[in-house]
Amino acid sequence: MVVDGFMSGRHDVPLAQELAQPSVNWHALAPELVLAGAACLVLVADLFVPRGAKWVAMPLSAAGIIGTLAAVVSLSGVETTTLGGTFEIDTFALLFKGLFCVIGLIILAISFHYFRAGHPYQGEYYFLMLSSLLGGVVMSSARDLVSLFIAIELISIPAIIMTALRKGDARSNEAALKFFLFSVMSSAVMLYGMSLVYGATGATKLDAIRSSIGRSGDDPIIVLSVFFVVVGFAFKISAVPFHFWAPDTYEGAPSPVAAFLSTASKIGGFVGLLVLMFQAFPDVADNWRPAFAVLAALTMTVGNLIALRQQHIIRLLAYSGIAQSGYVLVAFALIDPSSPQTNRQAFASALIYLAIYAIMDLGAFAAAVAFARRGGTYFISDYSGLWQRSPALAVMLAAFLISLAGAPPMAGAWAKLFVFLAAINAEVYWLAVVMGLNAVIAAFYYLAVVKRMFFEAPEIREPVEVPYLMRAAMGLAALVLFAAFIYPPLISDLADRSIF
Amino acid sequence: MPISYFLVLSALLFSIGVYGVLARRHAVLVLLSIELMLNAVNINLVAFSALLEKAGLDGQVFALFVIAVAAAEVGVGLAIVILIYRNSQDTDVGELSLMKW
Numbered sequence: 001m002v003v004d005g006f007m008s009g010r011h012d013v014p015l016a017q018e019l020a021q022p023s024v025n026w027h028a029l030a031p032e033l034v035l036a037g038a039a040c041l042v043l044v045a046d047l048f049v050p051r052g053a054k055w056v057a058m059p060l061s062a063a064g065i066i067g068t069l070a071a072v073v074s075l076s077g078v079e080t081t082t083l084g085g086t087f088e089i090d091t092f093a094l095l096f097k098g099l100f101c102v103i104g105l106i107i108l109a110i111s112f113h114y115f116r117a118g119h120p121y122q123g124e125y126y127f128l129m130l131s132s133l134l135g136g137v138v139m140s141s142a143r144d145l146v147s148l149f150i151a152i153e154l155i156s157i158p159a160i161i162m163t164a165l166r167k168g169d170a171r172s173n174e175a176a177l178k179f180f181l182f183s184v185m186s187s188a189v190m191l192y193g194m195s196l197v198y199g200a201t202g203a204t205k206l207d208a209i210r211s212s213i214g215r216s217g218d219d220p221i222i223v224l225s226v227f228f229v230v231v232g233f234a235f236k237i238s239a240v241p242f243h244f245w246a247p248d249t250y251e252g253a254p255s256p257v258a259a260f261l262s263t264a265s266k267i268g269g270f271v272g273l274l275v276l277m278f279q280a281f282p283d284v285a286d287n288w289r290p291a292f293a294v295l296a297a298l299t300m301t302v303g304n305l306i307a308l309r310q311q312h313i314i315r316l317l318a319y320s321g322i323a324q325s326g327y328v329l330v331a332f333a334l335i336d337p338s339s340p341q342t343n344r345q346a347f348a349s350a351l352i353y354l355a356i357y358a359i360m361d362l363g364a365f366a367a368a369v370a371f372a373r374r375g376g377t378y379f380i381s382d383y384s385g386l387w388q389r390s391p392a393l394a395v396m397l398a399a400f401l402i403s404l405a406g407a408p409p410m411a412g413a414w415a416k417l418f419v420f421l422a423a424i425n426a427e428v429y430w431l432a433v434v435m436g437l438n439a440v441i442a443a444f445y446y447l448a449v450v451k452r453m454f455f456e457a458p459e460i461r462e463p464v465e466v467p468y469l470m471r472a473a474m475g476l477a478a479l480v481l482f483a484a485f486i487y488p489p490l491i492s493d494l495a496d497r498s499i500f
Numbered sequence: 501m502p503i504s505y506f507l508v509l510s511a512l513l514f515s516i517g518v519y520g521v522l523a524r525r526h527a528v529l530v531l532l533s534i535e536l537m538l539n540a541v542n543i544n545l546v547a548f549s550a551l552l553e554k555a556g557l558d559g560q561v562f563a564l565f566v567i568a569v570a571a572a573e574v575g576v577g578l579a580i581v582i583l584i585y586r587n588s589q590d591t592d593v594g595e596l597s598l599m600k601w
Contacts, residue, residue: 146562153569160576164583173584177593180580181530184573185521188537191566192514195544195559199507202554204562212554 025082028089030071031097031137038064039130046123055116057126062108064130068137069101085205086144091498092351096140096271099355103264104133106362109473110369111256117373119254121165128158129260136268143279145194145204148272149187152236155268156183159261163253175252179261182235182245190232196225197280206280214283223287229276230288230295236269237325239295240302247318255372258314259365262321263358270328270354277332278347285335293333293431300326300438307445313368313378316445320404321361323442328353330419330435334426342426344499349418351495356415356484360403363477367397370466370474380449385458393464394453396474403481405446406439411484411491418492506547514540525592527581531574538570 026033041064042057049056072094081088107129115122135154142148160183164176198204200221201212213222231242238246250258281288303323310316331350336342370393371386372378386394403410406417416439423432466474484490513536520533542563549559584590 146558146565149562150565150569153573157569157572157576160580164580167583168587170584170587173580173587176580177527177584180573180577181521181534181593184534184577185537187569187573188514188517188534188541191538191541192544195541195548195562198545198555198559198562199548199552202548202552202556204558 023082025080028075028078028080028082028087028141030075031068032134032141034071035064035068035130035134035137038067039127039134042123042130043127046127049123054122055112057123058108058112058116061126061130062105065101065104065108065133069098072097072101081143083147085207086147087141088143089141091494093140095351095355095494095498096267097137099267099358100133100136100140100264103136103260103267103358103362104129106359106366106473106477107256107260107264109469110259110362110366112469113373113467114254114256114369119165125162125165128162132156132158132162132260133264136264136271139268139271142272143206143275145198145206145209148275149191149194152190152268152272153187155265156187156236159257159265162257162260163249165254165257169252171252172254173252175249178245179249179253182242186232186235186242188232189235190229193225193228193230193232196221196228200225206275209280210283213281218284218287222284226281226284226288227291230273230291233269233273233276234295237266237273237328238322239325239329240299240322243299243303243322246322247315250318251312251314255314255365255369255378258318259362259369262317262365263361266321266325267354267358270325270350273332274347274350277335278343282335282343283337285337289333289335292329293428296326296329296333297431297434298326299323299329300434301441304438304441304445308441310445311380313371313380313383313449314365316380316449317361317364317368320442320446323438324353324357324361324404326438327416327419327435328357330423330431333431334422334428336426339426342422345422345425347499348492348495349422351498352418352491353415355491355495356403356411356481359477359480360400360410360412363400363474363481364397364404366470366474366477367393367400370470371397371464373467374465380452382459383449383452384456386453386464388458389461390464390466392471393466396478398450398453399478399481400474401446401450405443407443409482409485410478411481411488413485414488414492501551503547503551506543506551510540510543510547512540513537513543527584527593528578530593531577531581534577535570535574538566542566 042060046057075089075094079090115125132155135151139151142151160176160180163179164172166172201209203209203212235242300323303319307316307319328350331346334342334346399410403412406412420432420435517533517537521530524530545559545563548555
């Protein structure tokens with residue numbers, strides 16, 4: 001039997017020796033190792049800490065994530081592969097590793113007071129959060145079907161358990177079961193597609209798949225397998241018509257977990273999809289591009305239209321997150337095998353959108369969690385007159401909602417504009433028009449919340465008390481969004497350098 | 501033996517699994533159906549790996565990973581089913597409709 005490709009970048013080394021002593025570049029794996037170590041440390045430390053001091057898991061996790069970030073920074077400028085070419089370090093990977101770390105830190109800030117207030121599973125929560133984040137960090141470097149699959153499961157499985165953490169609450173249970181069934185079902189569909197890709201090309205590494213597809217052309221089995229893989233990922237990124245789980249899961253899950261799902265988990269799915277579509281399947285783009293165009297248009301429109309009638313802030317953010325996925329999907333509908341220029345612009349616009357989306361969405365979730373902390377309400381009608389109760393919180397939430405709507409003076413405007421320009425340059429005008437119409441629809445429901453906060457009278461007058469940690473997280477997020485609006489190269493330069 | 505035998509078997513298993521997920525109402529049977537889908541994937545991977553000239557051992561390694569992850573998934577899934585049974589004395593997936601739209 002021909003042993004080709006299995007853990008072996010070098011063909012002159014005998015397989016037995018390669019298996020016994022695989023050549024591993026440990027420095028390239030440093031971020032993953034640090035994060036995995038921190039997760040284990042949090043889990044073990046939780047066992048030995050007295051009941052009243054379980055919150056120390058949070059500073060430990062924060063230290064772990066900062067260590068991971070340091071490892072990512074130490075790798076900057078490095079371009080290498082390890083584990084037989086299945087694991088790649090480049091600017092793209094490092095950018096997303098960094099983004100996942102930033103998301104992790106903001107989630108920790110949102111979670112701390114939420115879970116400290118009498119929640120029984122603090123230590124476990126932080127352990128699961130770090131594990132799921134590790135999945136995202138691995139995903140950024142995965143360049144092989146097996147490692148992509150492992151990474152996406154590493155993101156999903158701990159996230160399912162986090163969703164079910166409020167064990168006695170029927171809504172939390174229901175949210176977890178829905179999330180679990182959709183997640184596992186989508187994994188199975190994705191895997192079936194991957195097995196067909198493997199059968200058609202004989203490879204699991206993405207670059208080998210690409211060169212093999214180049215020879216076989218328009219094989220129906222390739223089209224079928226790409227279809228299965230895309231459907232699997234569409235569930236993960238909650239694209240319409242595979243979005244049904246998302247709003248229910250976000251509503252039933254503990255709110256910081258909902259924030260995690262709508263950013264880290266979704267961006268993990270997008271990273272996998274970007275790598276697959278731009279690195280493994282770009283040469284057969286003519287076959288799948290129309291499907292992405294339809295998926296993008298449907299996701300934007302349905303997400304925004306259903307968001308219009310939401311009364312619950314988390315469900316509003318869930319549907320708004322679905323619509324935002326649609327804008328990112330536009331980038332996939334622009335890929336053109338014959339025009340590298342178009343591809344680069346589409347790719348960069350997707351990167352910029354994901355980075356800005358993560359920050360503004362987390363900010364909005366942080367504001368919603370802060371608001372619900374004492375009163376326990378997530379209903380939008382209770383946001384009336386927030387400006388008179390807590391001006392700072394009202395301004396923050398307004399800033400994030402305006403950014404999500406894509407209006408100046410926040411970075412969300414650039415995110416939408418870059419995708420829009422990419423669509424215009426690729427001459428896919430109808431999709432640009434759909435985007436424009438959707439931006440108008442979306443403005444309605446975002447600005448309705450803003451109007452309610454600023455121009456309606458409050459029912460209760462007492463101010464909403466926001467912990468310093470959450471103030472810092474929201475303030476920094478808003479500052480970054482504002483700075484990126486004033487000086488867009490802050491984010492677009494990073495994206496430009498990370499195109500592969 | 502021609503590879504099409506294996507592919508037809510796995511396609512059938514996969515389809516039965518999809519039907520089971522969509523039509524079954526008992527949570528445990530839904531889990532079983534998902535296992536069928538994952539095993540269809542394993543048959544595909546191993547058949548390709550063993551019978552195709554160009555395919556190396558990657559498929560068999562992939563199948564091992566799929567088996568391991570499937571075990572983890574079922575562990576989590578059964579835990580959730582038990583949780584729901586404790587809270588509501590019921591494991592009918594169709595009854596779970598606290599949240600809609």
